Each structure stands twice: as C-alpha cells, then as structure tokens.
Amino acid sequence: MKKVAFYTLGCKLNYSETSSIGRMFEQKGYTKVEFNEKPDIFIINTCSVTENADKKCRKIVREAQKINADGYVAIIGCYAQLKPKEISEIPGVDAVLGAAEKFRLVELIDTFEKTPLGRPAQVIASHIDNAVEYHTSYSLNDRTRTFLKVQDGCDYPCSYCTIPLARGKSRSDTIENIVKAAREIAARDVKEIVLTGVNIGDFGLQNGERKETFLDLVKALDEVEGILRFRISSIEPNLLTDEIIEFVAQSKRFAPHFHIPLQSGSNKVLGLMKRRYKRELYTERVAKIKSLMPDCCIGVDVIVGHPGETRELFEESYNFLNELDISYLHVFTYSERENTAALAIRPIVQKGERAERSKMLHILSEKKKRFFYEQQIGKQAVVLFEDEIQNGQMLGFTENYVRVAVKYDPLLINETKEIVYDHINGEGLMEVTEMEEILVH
Incomplete structure (x- = not known):
C-alpha cells in the first residue's frame, strides 16, 4: 500500500x-x-x-x-x-x-x-x-503526553477571530465516549492527558442542547485509572467556575495548572474584542486559584495591537498583567483576518508598534516565569520525563508545569520521579536534587 x-x-x-x-x-x-x-x-x-x-x-x-x-x-x-x-x-x-x-x-x-x-x-x-458531527480525537505521537479533544467549534463572536467560520458551532461528544477514549490511552502506557478543544469550558452541547457540563467531565475523568494526571489546556475565564477550581484543588489526577485566555487587561479593549468578561472577573479567578493552590501555574493568552488599542490602553493592559500573580504569557500579535468585525475598528495599530508591544510582553513573560520558578526552589514535586534532550540533558514537566532538566538516562523516559527543586540553570530550566522513584498504579 x-x-x-x-x-x-x-x-x-x-x-x-x-x-x-x-x-x-x-x-x-x-x-x-x-x-x-x-x-x-x-x-x-x-x-x-x-x-x-x-x-x-x-x-x-x-x-x-x-x-x-x-x-x-x-x-x-x-x-x-x-x-x-x-x-x-x-x-x-x-x-x-x-x-x-x-x-x-x-x-x-x-x-x-x-x-x-x-x-x-x-x-x-x-x-x-x-460541520455538525463530532469526532473524538487524540494524539499518540508522544508516549508521555496525549492531547485528547473533548470539544469542537465555538459560539463566541470575538471581533478578531475566524474560528467559528473555520470550525462551526460548539459541540461535544458524550462523557461516556471521552472516558472510553481516556481508558484506551491509559492502556497504551500514556501517563498524562491534556484536554483540548476550541472552547472546552463550553463542553456538553450535543445537537444544540446542553446535556452535560465541563465539571461533570472533569469529575468523570478523575476516576480513570492508569493516568497519572490530566491537564486542562485552555479555558475561558467566564466558564472557569469556582466549582471547577475547587474540584481541581482536591482532585486525584488534575494538575494544578490553568491556561486562561485574557487577551487584554483593558476593559475598553475587551469590549472592542467582544469578550464576555471584564478584567475584574479575571482578577477574581486568579485570586481564587491561588488561595486554594498557591503553587498553581497560571498561563495567560494576550493579543497585542488589536484595532482600538491605543498606547495608553496597551500600557493599562501591561500594568494589569504586571500586577497579576501569573506564571507566563502566550503573546499573539494581532493580524487582520477576512470577515471579522475587527476590520472596521479604528484606530489601526501600525505593525512596527505591534512588534514593539509584543517584545515588551515577551520580556514580561520571561520575568513572570523566572519569578514563578524561583518561588518553587526547595519544594517537592513529581516530574514526568519525556524523550527530549537539550544540551545533553533530558527534560520533563512537573504537575505545576515547571520544566525540569536532569542528566540523560534512557530508563527515565516516561517515568515519574519525586524531586526537590534546586536551582535555575542558564537556559531557564529547573535543575533538581533528591530524585526518588514513585510507583504509579
């Protein structure tokens, strides 16, 4: 063939x-x-x-x-x-x-x-x-971590986004089918599953009707044997409820790691983007997470250069992010997309200015990540090692998404070890001591 x-x-x-x-x-x-x-x-x-x-x-x-x-x-x-x-x-x-x-x-x-x-x-x-059918999907390219799709499409009309035009309306599979897929993945000796989708907090819509909720799904997956941990890839702040945060804080398998899109720290820009929350809600979500999980890793999506984002509004957004107790940023530079409402918004931010703002936020992200790592030094964690080598060292992630580097040992691939965070090396990776194997059943 x-x-x-x-x-x-x-x-x-x-x-x-x-x-x-x-x-x-x-x-x-x-x-x-x-x-x-x-x-x-x-x-x-x-x-x-x-x-x-x-x-x-x-x-x-x-x-x-x-x-x-x-x-x-x-x-x-x-x-x-x-x-x-x-x-x-x-x-x-x-x-x-x-x-x-x-x-x-x-x-x-x-x-x-x-x-x-x-x-x-x-x-x-x-x-x-x-595009109304739902197809449960999951990756098997990496034995250590799998991306499991739990939701597709989006009903949110954000000004800058073409995803609803590219993927259609929000829809999901049943919890029963997704749990079945998780068990199939566990049978392949995969230890970590990342839940993914376009708008996973909107999970539960089947044929246009809400049958289940994302909290229902999280609770069901937490009972799947053979998986060391589940990670929530990205969830809208207005859909990340107190109940979800509280459950993750005491769950058996869900990692203390949230990636929560913000897009702008300016309420005026959020309004132009047609986002469904204000920055005050975002502040509440971060505070709730940190009150229950002080070492939780929180990642943030931000768009720079959206039409209408004046220099003053960007600085307002930058200062808001600087004050937030977050761990890293994913920075996206706005680009014009056909058939989106943002095209009609003025003023337009020049591309050179967009690039400068992006650079500022990337530097801020590095500072946030460094500070988060420094706060972990001396604490214990569990690292899952991957088949990835950098400068002669092998890499892995802890439950709260700290990237760890140790001397390469092929026997460690897809294995978990209990470690103590020691220091941050020249590449910005965490080096560790007192490694001790943990048996995962």
Missing part, C-alpha cells in the same frame, strides 16, 4: 485530529511515514489564526514537492475551510477538504492519484453549517 505522511500546523487540537486521521489511514492499510521519507501522499493540516499560518501552508507544500514531485498533496484544517479556492490554486496541491469532510478523507479520495498538470485541485469543502 501507499505511504502517507502528515504535517500539522497550529494548535494542540489540530495535533489530536491529525493523529486520529493518521490511524484511519493505517486501518485502511496505508503505511504512515515521516514527511522526509518520500511518501506517496502528503496530508497537511492547516491553521489560520494568523497571517503567518497561511504562509507556512504554502511553504510546506513547496517542501513536499521537493521531497516527492509526484506525491499527492491534500490540505485540510481551518485554512482549508476558510479559503478552499485560494489553496486549490497553490501549485502542487491536489485536493482541499473542509471541516465537514476532513474525517472522511480516506474514503472521499480513494485513489490518491496526482492531478494532471494544468488541471485545478479537487475541492471538497461544504459550508461551515454542515
């Missing part, structure tokens, strides 16, 4: 879906190989959150052609749903599949024969309203 390779751009959700689609190919008899192993078929799963993601898609298509000029190239993902015609005109692309069609890729394109020169690529992309 033919060889197939995958390349994923974008978020953890995309990685979970790529992995699941890859298993569909293997079940049909295809051989899954690496991208550089001259596959017969290239599947590129795209993102379209920023302008750079679009450019990356074109670059990966060119690289695929260099590796195998006769290879079949199919494009799926958010960019494919938003701009199928544009992608179909990229030289070398043979097929473009939308959000409602990507999980049927292996049946919709049965021959995977190269499109004759001069003929347009095949486009199989229906309107986003047709």
Whole structure:
C-alpha cells in the first residue's frame, strides 16, 4: 500500500485530529511515514489564526514537492475551510477538504492519484453549517503526553477571530465516549492527558442542547485509572467556575495548572474584542486559584495591537498583567483576518508598534516565569520525563508545569520521579536534587 505522511500546523487540537486521521489511514492499510521519507501522499493540516499560518501552508507544500514531485498533496484544517479556492490554486496541491469532510478523507479520495498538470485541485469543502458531527480525537505521537479533544467549534463572536467560520458551532461528544477514549490511552502506557478543544469550558452541547457540563467531565475523568494526571489546556475565564477550581484543588489526577485566555487587561479593549468578561472577573479567578493552590501555574493568552488599542490602553493592559500573580504569557500579535468585525475598528495599530508591544510582553513573560520558578526552589514535586534532550540533558514537566532538566538516562523516559527543586540553570530550566522513584498504579 501507499505511504502517507502528515504535517500539522497550529494548535494542540489540530495535533489530536491529525493523529486520529493518521490511524484511519493505517486501518485502511496505508503505511504512515515521516514527511522526509518520500511518501506517496502528503496530508497537511492547516491553521489560520494568523497571517503567518497561511504562509507556512504554502511553504510546506513547496517542501513536499521537493521531497516527492509526484506525491499527492491534500490540505485540510481551518485554512482549508476558510479559503478552499485560494489553496486549490497553490501549485502542487491536489485536493482541499473542509471541516465537514476532513474525517472522511480516506474514503472521499480513494485513489490518491496526482492531478494532471494544468488541471485545478479537487475541492471538497461544504459550508461551515454542515460541520455538525463530532469526532473524538487524540494524539499518540508522544508516549508521555496525549492531547485528547473533548470539544469542537465555538459560539463566541470575538471581533478578531475566524474560528467559528473555520470550525462551526460548539459541540461535544458524550462523557461516556471521552472516558472510553481516556481508558484506551491509559492502556497504551500514556501517563498524562491534556484536554483540548476550541472552547472546552463550553463542553456538553450535543445537537444544540446542553446535556452535560465541563465539571461533570472533569469529575468523570478523575476516576480513570492508569493516568497519572490530566491537564486542562485552555479555558475561558467566564466558564472557569469556582466549582471547577475547587474540584481541581482536591482532585486525584488534575494538575494544578490553568491556561486562561485574557487577551487584554483593558476593559475598553475587551469590549472592542467582544469578550464576555471584564478584567475584574479575571482578577477574581486568579485570586481564587491561588488561595486554594498557591503553587498553581497560571498561563495567560494576550493579543497585542488589536484595532482600538491605543498606547495608553496597551500600557493599562501591561500594568494589569504586571500586577497579576501569573506564571507566563502566550503573546499573539494581532493580524487582520477576512470577515471579522475587527476590520472596521479604528484606530489601526501600525505593525512596527505591534512588534514593539509584543517584545515588551515577551520580556514580561520571561520575568513572570523566572519569578514563578524561583518561588518553587526547595519544594517537592513529581516530574514526568519525556524523550527530549537539550544540551545533553533530558527534560520533563512537573504537575505545576515547571520544566525540569536532569542528566540523560534512557530508563527515565516516561517515568515519574519525586524531586526537590534546586536551582535555575542558564537556559531557564529547573535543575533538581533528591530524585526518588514513585510507583504509579
């Protein structure tokens, strides 16, 4: 049978879906190989959150052609749903599949024969309203950590975002099916599961009706044997309830780590973004978490340069973040996206100013992370080691997302050890002492 390779751009959700689609190919008899192993078929799963993601898609298509000029190239993902015609005109692309069609890729394109020169690529992309089915997905590329999709789509009309146009309405699988998937993952000796989705706090919508809640899901997964820990990838502050925080604080398996999108520390900018909260709510959420879990890691998404963000409003946002008891930032520079409300907002922030603001927040993030790490020194934690080497050392994460470096030992891969935080090395990683194995049942 033919060889197939995958390349994923974008978020953890995309990685979970790529992995699941890859298993569909293997079940049909295809051989899954690496991208550089001259596959017969290239599947590129795209993102379209920023302008750079679009450019990356074109670059990966060119690289695929260099590796195998006769290879079949199919494009799926958010960019494919938003701009199928544009992608179909990229030289070398043979097929473009939308959000409602990507999980049927292996049946919709049965021959995977190269499109004759001069003929347009095949486009199989229906309107986003047709993306109503839910496909439980999870990644198995890394034995140590798996991304488990629990929710898809979004009903929030944020001014800057194209995700509702690319993925459709919010929808979820049942808790029963997701718990079943978690048990399948546990059976493969995976010790950590990261829950992912577009808006996971909105979990529970099935056929437009709320059947279950994210808190229900968290409680059910906490009982799954064989998983060392679950991690919540990202959850909106207005959906992160006190009940969820309180449950995580006393749970058996959920890690003391929250990633909570803020986007701006200015209420005026939050209003322009059409976010569903004000910064006062965000302050309350952080305070609640820290009161119950003082060593909890809190990550924050921030967008800089959104239309209407004057220098004064940016400084207001910066000062707000500087005062917050958070651990790190994910900084996104605003980029114009077609069919979004932000395009009509003024004033526009010049790109050079956007870059300067981004640099300021990246520096702030490093300071926050360093301070958080320094607060951990002398405390105990459990680290799960991964098959990743940096400067001769192997890396892993503790339950509260501190990245640890130790001398490489192949026997430690996918193993847990109890450690004491010792000091921060020159690369900003935590080095440890008093390692002692913990038996995980």
